[in-house]
Amino acid sequence: MSRRSLLRGFGGAAAASLLAAGCGVPAAYVDEGDRAARDLSARDRTLDFANWPLYIDTDDEDARKRPTLDAFRKRTGISVRYTEEINDNDEFFGKISPSLMNHQETGRDLIVVSDWMAARFVRLGWAQEMNRATQPNVTEHLDPQLRSPAFDRGRLHTVPWQSGITGIAYNRRKLGREIRSTNDLWADDLRGKVTLLSGLDESFALLMLGSGVDVTRWKGDDFHALCEKVEGLVKSRHIRRFTGNDYIKDLSTGDVLACQAYSGDVIQLQADNPDIEFVVPEEGAELWAESLLIPNLARHKTNAEKLVDHYYEPEVAAELAAWVNYVCPVPAAQKVLADSGDEELVALAEDPLIFPDTEMRGRLAIARDITAQERQEFAKRWNAIVGL
Incomplete structure (x- = not known):
């Protein structure tokens, strides 16, 4: 759970x-x-x-x-x-x-x-x-x-x-290479083998960071640009699906090779499968x-x-x-x-x-919260993309 x-x-x-x-x-x-x-x-x-x-x-x-x-x-x-x-x-x-x-x-x-x-x-x-x-x-x-x-x-x-940290988890042995950036998720060999988190608040910051956005002061245009990108990845069937915590099962069974994930979940997964790795991308991850x-x-x-x-x-x-x-x-x-x-x-x-070290802390950011005025519009668009 x-x-x-x-x-x-x-x-x-x-x-x-x-x-x-x-x-x-x-x-x-x-x-x-x-x-x-x-x-x-x-x-x-x-x-x-x-x-x-x-x-x-x-x-x-x-x-x-x-x-x-x-x-x-x-x-x-x-x-x-x-x-x-x-x-x-x-x-x-x-x-x-x-x-x-x-x-x-x-x-x-x-x-x-x-x-x-x-x-x-x-x-x-x-x-x-x-x-x-x-x-x-x-x-x-x-x-x-x-x-x-x-x-x-x-x-x-x-x-x-x-x-905790929202970053990327992946099966290094099955993928056969390292993941270092959020943009690595969009490589051809991961088509249909990637999942993202379905929750708006849980998912957007990592994806914005991957596009070079300063998530401590992101704007509405940044959000809509992100949605356009994700919509394209959905249409091309690059993204397998959007998940809650059931990404754990998908990653464990090999149905997906890489996904958005929470640091604490991955520590527990690694106890059973040392091939699972957690990445704080080069461009940054969300600290929550x-x-x-x-x-x-x-x-x-x-x-x-x-x-x-x-x-x-x-x-x-x-x-x-x-x-x-x-x-x-x-x-x-x-x-x-x-x-x-x-x-x-x-x-x-x-x-x-x-206990993140200094180098890792330098890549962690706390995202600006979605305001009450933004939430209705943003949640409606995001939920339409993920099927909620």
Whole structure:
């Protein structure tokens, strides 16, 4: 099961989100001063944390136990009601947006959504500012490259849970050559053997980078030029299909030889098939994050802030990184793994897909988010191309 989502069409949840984002419902926005509820943290030592499936460490002998959460409870006395209820960004948004739009609590103190969705929460004023004075680990250890995205300058309302790279995966043995550039995907020997991600937010940045676009400041014309290129590749049947996380199966069986892929997925694939390689193209790849935020009217805000800071302690971040295998947003965790004395953990510390080195970081970019005004037009065109 994927730890990354895809945009599942331009249906009800997506349409509702656009409406809330400013297309006819101005009252949806909540001012900063109206976002907090009475904080019950001091007397009620609990919090509700909603996350994606398979996105936290579990005990090797009992999958119901989560060691890093257990350590937090022992350290602070705060119990965490942890639910794996987020399977799709838009679906989850549709689930809790009626409460937030009507200025009601969601029943959740902490959630994890992809940064393009976190941008929507921030624009709407549906995420509370965190108190960094109580989060010294976040202040000290947050990856500098993730500190100030365009949608949340200074990371006042969000904190990365995990990060990752959207690049290219390919079977080097079956292809018989290396892939170094996104443009290598369009070579004749890959006709009908390439897949791209179907989700607009997940796919566009890597493809724009391949065309030499600065994705931190791309424009509408760049998007439409990209669509024209992809339309041509679809018509010529160069692109086999557009996928969600099922690209993993296609790549494993050999039905495709190269595809857009997420770094964390490929690390797991390589354990079974060392012929699978992941590439950060010469012209660049997208660095993304899925972030923690505290929704409006959360009843245990202080407890939630303490849990966020707990995961930014390097030892805790290292334990989580060793399990999920995505880019760790706490670079200091690398030394913890390197000094562990465990051969497998030391290998993870040396893996640039978990701790990117300086050379790789130079090729990673965080794309400008699609604005609320752009989304309806762009999603309609993209979804027509990919068949959503």
